[in-house]
Amino acid sequence: MTNRHITKVAVLGSGVMGSRIACHFANVGVDVLLLDIVPRELLPAEEAKGLTLESRAVRNRVVNQSLETAIKSNPSPVFSKRVVKLIRTGNFDDNMADIASADWIIEVVVERLDIKKQVFDQVEQYRKAGTLVTSNTSGIPIHLMAEGRSDDFKAHFCGTHFFNPPRYLRLLEIIPTAHTKQEIVDFLMHYGDKILGKTTVLCKDTPAFIGNRIGVYSMLALTHLVEQLGLTVEEVDKFTGPAMGHPKSATFRTADVVGLDTLVNVANGLAENAKDDEAAGVFQLPSYIQQMVEKKWLGEKSGQGFYKKIKNDKGDSEILALDLKTLEYRKQDKVKAATLEATKGVDDIRKRMKVYAEGTDKAGAFFRAMHYPLFEYVARRVPEITDEFFRIDDAMRAGFGWELGPFEVWDALGVKETLGKIEAEEKRIPGHSGEVANWVHEMLASGHDSFYKIERGIKHYYDIQSKSYKPIPGTDGFIILDNIRSEKTVWKNSGVTITDLGDGILNAEFHTKMNTIGGDVIQGIHKAIDLAEKDFRGLVIGNDGANFSAGANIGMIFMMAVEQDYDELNTAVKTFQNTSMRLRYSAIPVVAAPFNLALGGGCEFSMHADFVQLHAETYMGLVEFGVGVIPGGGGSKEFALRASDEFREGQIVQQVLRDRFLTIGQAKVSTSAVEAFELGYLEAGKYAVSMNRSRLLADAKAKAMELAEAGYTQPVQRTDITVLGKQGLGIVYAGANSMRAGNYISEHDQKISEKLGWVMCGGDLSSPTDVSEQYLLDLEREAFLSLCGERKTLERIQHMLTTGKPLRN
The missing domain is CATH 3.90.226.10 (2-enoyl-CoA Hydratase; Chain A, domain 1)
Incomplete structure (x- = not known):
């Protein structure tokens, strides 16, 4: 692999994805140039300040506002506010020439081919030869973007599809064209894995690539099943949540978070571009989703979707669920199913899948109605979207948060045992024929009864071409x-x-x-x-x-x-x-x-x-403050020790003590x-x-x-820990007293604070003194035990045990 280094990245487009991709590169220590368009009109506030369209603040308004919005968002796209200084902003008109110093140029503008091509026209003018250029698109064919470009551009051009939010979702799809150099593909697969922390999945240039092709199929297939099986929104989310090895947001809550408009756009794109897909009918939206879009019930962004948050008569927040038959919101029903209960005691996800699949109630029926067509569908996508089926599993785990990918679930149920059940399952979903791809039958006929197997601690997959098992590439560095x-x-x-x-x-x-x-x-x-x-x-x-x-x-x-x-x-x-x-x-x-x-x-x-x-x-x-005690396993002692070491470095003693104290006291x-x-x-x-x-x-x-x-x-255990004694206690007690007087903390919080201060200051020693770790551990244990004798501490512990939330009493 070529010895290529990335020290500066140019991100073109500062929308939701562009700004957050920029933040993630800053997270790993890369200098980032973030660019966007120049506004065409002044805002009233800008006019009031006497600014013009030529003012730098105006010309960079779009990019600066986008970055500011991203940094303020929750969860944060940055590891620390300090990394933001690595991001420099600008605009396409004034700063495009600056991309000449970038090692990697990432285009993240609006999902329109004509606009992307206009941006690449500018990129061609300024990029230096050999610079990586990638497009973060979720659906536009990559080869269309490369048309008309120079040979050097084409050789170094690729699709890199980050999933949103880029910091947290691990999937990064790499989509080369026929012109992309192999060394560029290898570099991006390696860089995404090692530096960006991603599960890098090599994709073919097919509609929606791998993650969205399978993920959106799965989600939309469920929307068709709901009507046929007479299921409610709550039931589907309960059945497709953690019990199934999927995220808590499950199906409909995920749609609300992502936005129904986004889901519809991808579905429409698949309906348009994957017309030869045998399950293309799945991408035709059920009537209730079409009506929701018409009503602009798009999810969290519009205040209501499959769920709606309201204030009830008591003034408490309550989340209502949408009745898919009447399209009216109602109180959520408690979902109960014997199959769900049976899965609760099964920690091993693979064993849990078998319990789920064997359920005799509607949860079990739903599991089978969902998975059997999915197994058939993913097997048929090989080799269309990928030559190696394990990449589908990688994409679903990393992009959609599934604990097991579809082939791994199939393995857990038994590949051969499930074939007849797929064929016998009622054909409720468009494209479900009961006929599994030939390569699966060939695999079983050759004596291989699973998609994966473990050999000497390494996971192997069945390679269709060689009809043998091979180690999954890139996993040799995993334990x-x-x-x-x-x-x-x-x-x-x-x-x-x-x-x-x-x-x-x-x-x-x-x-x-x-x-x-x-x-x-x-x-x-x-x-x-x-x-x-x-x-x-x-x-x-x-x-x-x-x-x-x-x-x-x-x-x-x-x-x-x-x-x-x-x-x-x-x-x-x-x-x-x-x-x-x-x-x-x-x-x-x-x-x-x-x-x-x-x-x-x-x-x-x-x-x-x-x-x-x-x-x-x-x-x-x-x-520990949240349950009414101080850290008692050496944590209080350790913060006193570290504060002491900072004293020796010439820091302001009171400030060091205060910072360490507040970290524990505020349970940061x-x-x-x-x-x-x-x-x-x-x-x-x-x-x-x-x-x-x-x-x-x-x-x-x-x-x-x-x-x-x-x-x-x-x-050797430390005996040279400087504690401040009464000098420090005065600071702690005065601070706790003023916080109590201002009603910022409760009386019990004040007591815990004073106990922590007693430990970190080494008790009421008359002057700063060097003590041992054991001395501080004894103080820590004594304070911990005394707080365990307090009624309010017991109330806090009990509340945490029963609700999972801290109690401030």
Whole structure:
């Protein structure tokens, strides 16, 4: 692959997609030039200021307003407000010549071929030879955009379809033309994966590419099924949500979020451009959707769609559902189905699919009516939209949030066992004939009974051309615990599995609910360190679940506190603290690999690891204030230690203490890995960010090996932590008192704040003093236990356990 570097990107078009693509490139440290059109008319406010159409503020108004809107949006497109400085704005008239210095030019203007061609006319004038040019289109054929362009332009031109929002959705489709150099395709596949953190999927230049072709087919097929099966909006969303391995927004809520107009535009595009598709009738919209569009019931953007949020008679917010027969809104019905209940206790998604498919109620019937035509449809799309079927699964997981792609679900149900059922299923959806593509029959006839199989920890797919299994390209750098656990498990209990990752590195994987930390997890961590110190070189703490860890098992704490078993509670907290300390002071390097939620104890364990290799999307924080206590697993001690180290760097002591105190006191949770550092949960030089979640464990293993090979030495516990004593307590108590007086915090919040201040200041020492970590841990544990004896703390814990939400009492 050519040694190509991307230091500057030009994004042409600053709409919803363009501005957010610009933000994501800034997230990874690239300089961005963001351009858009020059306004033709002045706004009244601009006239009042005496501005003209030649004023720079006016000429850059469109791009600046778009970027400002993006940055203010929720969820944020940027890892930190600081990265915005990497984005420079301009307009097509004044700044197009500046694209000459760009390494990659991305066109993201309106979805009209004539306008895109006009933009590319300008690009041809100014781009330097060899510069990448890509178009972020969701439907316009890529080869049409390349027509009439120079040979160098064509050789370096490709489609790059980001899914919205680009920061969060992992799918990036790469769509080359017949003229695109192979080295350019290879580079984009690699860059998207490693640098942008995407699942890069190679697509053919066919209508809607892969993600939207299959995703929109699936969604629209459901809209036809609803009428035939007599299902309600709520039932469909319940059936197609997490129980099926799909996002919580399921089907109709997703349509409301995306916008019905967007869905209709893609459907119309498919109806126009995929006329030879045997299921083209699916892209003809049901009458109720046509009526909704006519009424401009487009979803959240218009205030109502399949759901409508209102204020009820009591003044409370209530979400109504649309009755698809009458097109009137009504109260939502509670959805119950025996099949859904049967799936609840099945954590393994593949086993859950079998339970779902065997259901005898309407949930089971719906599952079969949805999936059997889908299996038939995706098999027929090979080789039309892709030569390798695994790319369809990749696109549906990364672009639509499915836990399993359609071929993976088919595998879970049994490929051969399902064939007859597909044929027998009632033909409710246009194009469903019951006839599966020949290549599937050929696969089974050749003795291969599954689309995928695992060999030596590597996932292989059935290659249609060679009629054999091949490793999925690009996954050799992944460590997937599901693929190695059966052969590489060293030890396990009900909360932890310890796996040999090879090269002398162990992995400790939590598998409790939300990966909360209780006795079994504590035992498992100590066992992992024991094993690593005896026979291995290092330890990684990570998993392939939905979250790293939501923190301590507060249910266990609640029971001990309610029963006033303070000796047992003291032992439990001390054991937790000792575990955090052992992570730091073991004889082998420990690397934590957090992602998604890393809260409370999950954050504390990360803070005590030798190194933190975290995913870019890590939401880390010490949130114990929300349940009426202070961090008790070493987190309060650790913030006092880090504040002390900052004192030594000559910082203003009071400000350092205040910042650290407020991070815990306000239960601040980072919105990204970058912000986790800004909040003080990560230390400079002791963390690194993996952009691609699939590479996190492999990156963490590589870091553990690096630390071991560098000659890791067991650290010595600190005894030189400077605490401020009464000098700091005065600051803390005065601040808490003024916040209470202003009704910003409750009386109990004030008490918790003062307890935290007591720990971080080392108690009421008469002057700044150096103390040990153990001294601070003892104070931390004492404060934690005293707060567990407070009625209002128990109320907070109980409220969190029953509602999942914090109580401010």
